[in-house]
Amino acid sequence: MTGKGWFPPEGDVHVRIWLAGVVFDYRATAAAVRNLIHDWRRKHWCTIELIRDAIDAHRLLPRLPCEQLFLGP
Known part of the structure; x- marks a missing residue:
C-alpha cells in the first residue's frame, strides 16, 4: 500500500477499515x-x-477510536 502520490502531509484523512x-x-x-x-x-x-474524497464528505464521519494512541511513538 502506498499513498505517496496523494496522501496529505497533514490534516484529516478518510480511512475505511474492514474487520471480519x-x-x-x-x-x-x-x-x-x-x-x-x-x-x-x-x-x-x-x-x-x-x-x-472531497474534504466536506469526511467531516461528518466519526473520529477513529483511540486515535491518540496512533499519534504517539
Missing part, C-alpha cells in the same frame, strides 16, 4: 493513519482503505 466483513468509516489525522498503516504492515489484522 464489517466496514467502519472514520476520519483521522494523517499522522495517525501513517502510524496505523505502519502497525498494520507488521501484522495484517484487518483491511485498510484510504478514501480520496
